[in-house]
Amino acid sequence: MESCGLYIHIPFCLRKCNYCDFISFEYKKELAEEFLLALFSELSLLSQEYDQTILETIYLGGGTPTCLSGEELARIIEGVKEHFPVKEGAEITCEMNPATGVEKDLKIMREAGINRISIGVQAFDDRILQYLGRVHNLSEALKTYYTVREVGFDNINLDLIFAIPGQTRKDWQDSLEIALKLNPEHLSLYNLKIEENTPFYYDYLNGKLKPVDEDTEYWMYQDAINTLKNAGFEHYEISNFARPGYASRHNLGYWHYKPYLGVGPGAHGFFGSLRYQNTDDLEEYISCLTRNKLPRQEELHLTxxxxxxxxxxxxxxxxxxxxxxxxxxxxxxxxxxxxxxxxxxxxxxxxxxxxxxxxxxxxxxxxxxxxxxxxxxx
Missing domain, CATH: 1.10.10.920 (Arc Repressor Mutant, subunit A)
Known part of the structure; x- marks a missing residue:
């Protein structure tokens, strides 16, 4: 059997952040149930097409997967395992927003087999969090981290953003130092990109937002590399740092050009010479799968x-x-x-x-x- 990864796009959020162009919709319980039924149909169709495949990693991304309840997330993991064999010791990651971390749900997620949590903190600074349009604050971020740890997760990633307008090198260094005090196993650091059709993009067009200059961005990146290396982290990918043995196995699959399947609205997949993308329209996604049809928006056969x-x-x-x-x-x-x-x-x-x-x-x-x-x- 051929090993591959599985990416599951959960298309719901509490609200859209000012910089985000990812595919997401406001969470509504009835719509979420329709999505789940469609997702299980997609898994069923894919399992027939890729019946000689075994999953070595599963990644629940979004959106905000933890907009769903622990029970709903457990149903997804159960649904995956009903349709695909999963390797013993597979890495199963779930992204979460600090505003959605509930102990009861986290316990259910862990019991379902999720063994890695990626928390979208983005900054340990209330002023910057408000500017980014995040729904959580510093206190909630810290509380969520401690809750995740207390529930028993021993593989935690923190996402942080730098080169944010108004953010100084000291602000960035302060966020790094707070992150290190929490002692996560992994850190993902991203420079802010002004993406089209976002509030930040329109502010930029109207002259209300001035991007951080390239020199400052460069030194923020270097500050992070030096700080994390000195703290014992391995810098193993442009944006990613890990304690020894904790590199993201799912993401390494992408970078090592291994096959992966993608399910959910807007998800991408790559298998053999085929690269595909699902429709990013949630209604169309559900409609296709109601008709027992894969929701492909594009298929490209790579030369x-x-x-x-x-x-x-x-x-x-x-x-x-x-x-x-x-x-x-x-x-x-x-x-x-x-x-x-x-x-x-x-x-x-x-x-x-x-x-x-x-x-x-x-x-x-x-x-x-x-x-x-x-x-x-x-």
């Missing part, structure tokens, strides 16, 4: 060239880099021959280096990743 590009770009996100042997094993050709001109140019610019059998970003290249990735589009 060998497409797969080479994706393999390199995804692999370069990991600090270990891209394996030259793995590239040859997968494609039957030498990465250094296919991309020789680009690699020489990027090494000369100090953005890439060759470390034994791996091609990897340099410290300078980490901050300029998108510029590096663009060079590998054949």
């Amino acid at each position: 060998c060239k497409d797969q080479m590009e994706e393999f390199v770009i995804m692999g370069l996100r990991v600090l270990e880099g891209v394996s030259l042997d793995e590239f040859r094993k997968r494609f039957g050709e030498s990465l250094l021959e296919i991309y020789g001109t680009q690699i020489k140019k990027l090494i000369k610019l100090g953005l890439l280096n060759l470390k034994g059998n791996y091609l990897a970003l340099t410290e300078k290249g980490l901050f300029l990743g998108n510029e590096v990735f663009a060079e590998f589009l054949l």
Whole structure:
């Protein structure tokens, strides 16, 4: 059987944050029940198509999965296991908003098999949280973290955002220090992006929002790298840091170009040479599955060239880099021959280096990743 990951998109939120362009809708119990029934239908259809597949990771993302009750989340895990075999010791992650952490629900989630929690804190600063449009405050974030820990979860990630307008390097450092005092196993750090069709985007167009300058953004990133390395974290991917043994196995699957299935509105999947995306319209999603039809919005059959590009770009996100042997094993050709001109140019610019059998970003290249990735589009 072939191993793969499963991503489940839960499309509900308490409210939309000012920076968020993810697919989400206001939680309503009746609509949530319709969604769950459609989700189980999608799992059933996929299990027939991928009947020789075993899941090694499951990731419940959103939206805010914990808008659903513990019982509803347990039903999802049960539904997955009814349709797919799940490896012993599989990593099963659930994202949560600090405003939705209830001890009773967390206990049910843990009993259902969820063994990793990712908390969207974003900042340990009430002023910044309010600016971002988050529904929780600092006190709730701390309380939620302690509750998750007390329930028995021993693998916790905290999401934090930097390069927020009005945020100083000291503000950012303060958030990092509070996070370290909590002693999580994993930290994901993201620089704020102004996404289209968000409140921040319209503020930017109207001159009400001025993005953080590139120098400040760079030094915030470097501050985080230095602080977390000194605290014993491994910087294993551009935006991700982990205690030894706690790297996100699900996300490593993406970066190592392993297959994964995606279910739920707007979810993506990748298997063999097929990459697909579900419709992001919740009503259409439910309607398709009521008619026993997969809710595909787009299907793309990747050429060998497409797969080479994706393999390199995804692999370069990991600090270990891209394996030259793995590239040859997968494609039957030498990465250094296919991309020789680009690699020489990027090494000369100090953005890439060759470390034994791996091609990897340099410290300078980490901050300029998108510029590096663009060079590998054949």
